[in-house]
Amino acid sequence: MKAIDEINELLRPLARIGTDEPVGLAGGARAQALFTDIIAQERQPTTAGPPRRLRDRYRARPTLLGLAASVVLALGAVLGPSLLGYGDGTSISYANSAVEIREEADTYVARIKDPYADQRRFSEAFRALGLNVEIKVIPVSPASVGKIVMMQGAGPFHIRREPADCDLADSGCFMAVTVPVALKGAIRFDLGRPAKPGESYENEWQSATRAGEQLAGAKVSGRSVDDVLAEVRKRGLTAEFSLVSVGEGSYELKPLAADQVGANWIVYKVASVRVGVVRLQVTPERNPALEYESD
Amino acid sequence: MKRAFASRIEWRTSRWESPVPDDTDRFEAVYRATYDEIIAYAGRRCDSPQDAADVVAETFTVVWRKMDELPPGAEARLWVYGVARNVLADHRRSALRHQARHRELDAEMADLYGDPADHNVELNAIAQVFGTLSDDDRELLSLVAWEGLDRKEIATMLGLSRNAVRIRLYRARKRFSLALDEADVRSTPATAIVPAGRAQ
Numbered sequence: 001m002k003a004i005d006e007i008n009e010l011l012r013p014l015a016r017i018g019t020d021e022p023v024g025l026a027g028g029a030r031a032q033a034l035f036t037d038i039i040a041q042e043r044q045p046t047t048a049g050p051p052r053r054l055r056d057r058y059r060a061r062p063t064l065l066g067l068a069a070s071v072v073l074a075l076g077a078v079l080g081p082s083l084l085g086y087g088d089g090t091s092i093s094y095a096n097s098a099v100e101i102r103e104e105a106d107t108y109v110a111r112i113k114d115p116y117a118d119q120r121r122f123s124e125a126f127r128a129l130g131l132n133v134e135i136k137v138i139p140v141s142p143a144s145v146g147k148i149v150m151m152q153g154a155g156p157f158h159i160r161r162e163p164a165d166c167d168l169a170d171s172g173c174f175m176a177v178t179v180p181v182a183l184k185g186a187i188r189f190d191l192g193r194p195a196k197p198g199e200s201y202e203n204e205w206q207s208a209t210r211a212g213e214q215l216a217g218a219k220v221s222g223r224s225v226d227d228v229l230a231e232v233r234k235r236g237l238t239a240e241f242s243l244v245s246v247g248e249g250s251y252e253l254k255p256l257a258a259d260q261v262g263a264n265w266i267v268y269k270v271a272s273v274r275v276g277v278v279r280l281q282v283t284p285e286r287n288p289a290l291e292y293e294s295d
Numbered sequence: 296m297k298r299a300f301a302s303r304i305e306w307r308t309s310r311w312e313s314p315v316p317d318d319t320d321r322f323e324a325v326y327r328a329t330y331d332e333i334i335a336y337a338g339r340r341c342d343s344p345q346d347a348a349d350v351v352a353e354t355f356t357v358v359w360r361k362m363d364e365l366p367p368g369a370e371a372r373l374w375v376y377g378v379a380r381n382v383l384a385d386h387r388r389s390a391l392r393h394q395a396r397h398r399e400l401d402a403e404m405a406d407l408y409g410d411p412a413d414h415n416v417e418l419n420a421i422a423q424v425f426g427t428l429s430d431d432d433r434e435l436l437s438l439v440a441w442e443g444l445d446r447k448e449i450a451t452m453l454g455l456s457r458n459a460v461r462i463r464l465y466r467a468r469k470r471f472s473l474a475l476d477e478a479d480v481r482s483t484p485a486t487a488i489v490p491a492g493r494a495q
Contacts, residue, residue, distance in 0.1 A: 001472045002471070004439065008439060010440075011421075011440035016339050017334070025331055026326075026327050026330040038355055038356055039359060093328070127324035184368075
């Protein structure tokens, strides 16, 4: 008896539409026309019985004949040339202008092609594969570029650069996120991209004292505003302020003018705002509900 | 404790937008993801582009109507394949009537459709033997060879156990191998398929 691989080799050349190349019509105008026609139809309650006969349906909805015709034209374009050959087993699972997702082993690898794209383009790609993954790509301070800076949901997620260790400021360098194919539930995460000149960072919850940041290595948490401002000036930076308002297990930040801040107020954290500017998160007094890094 | 508290703080300072995709979004997503595959699935199994077009349009119409039943995750794609298979079976039952209605159009489309096997004696021999198998055997072997589905995926698509798929696939392979032997068709390890007596 022939092995399954041998049978596959016998049968593949018989496929009228080749198995080695994607059809590549999903993004076309005809696909869009059919889609538009279908969703224009009223949804009916699901019936448990077998589908009615095809022709009966067409009589009931003559517009379908028109949309079938659009598919015929598409098929003609695909089927005209003979496509013989073998697949190499690698395929793009989904791609749009913003992201390209391919399957590798038990994971989907999503390559962010356009970090500036509408975030809905990322989500639609994952939804197409049946996954509820929301991605935002946000401008971040240097130490967070190319990293997952915020995540909700559990699972083994990874982010890497393609090609490995490239500079994300280069056009040929991409972030690629890996999520399990068998992912359950909703996942949301923010990915950090380099900020454009003058653009403000959005990772304000991350400290500017981390390695690679503008205040790398400085001790700021729990110290007075005056002390921290001295450090800020020493590094040639300017400072903005926000007021830390502590609630039930969380806190919020409110804008604060410099002249409202006392020299002996206490700094909780310092975040980068943009190149050359940091923001001191402060309270009038030391607040026991906050966890200071120096504790 | 410190860690948990910190993460809640961090969470509050971000600006998530609520993701509540409605059915149209979900349908669009699954439509875009499977459109090419269903075009190929129908095109490989229908005798004419018109038939294939009918099957594609009807498949997605059924998917749209049954969005409530669309399973999550990777099963969504297999579920759409399953719908296409049912639509195709339904379509074949009404094929005679269809041909009477659209004969001229079908003839025109057939020119576009092409048939690579027509130009290849060796492939024709294989195609003829393949055509002698039952619909079920052909479908199982095709799902593996053409759509690239594995046993687990086929089991999900057909609503069978993996073991049942394994056994049916084994039997289909056995019958196909026997039929090839009876027709005296030999194959080489490469792509070239040659009838017995003409092997190099």
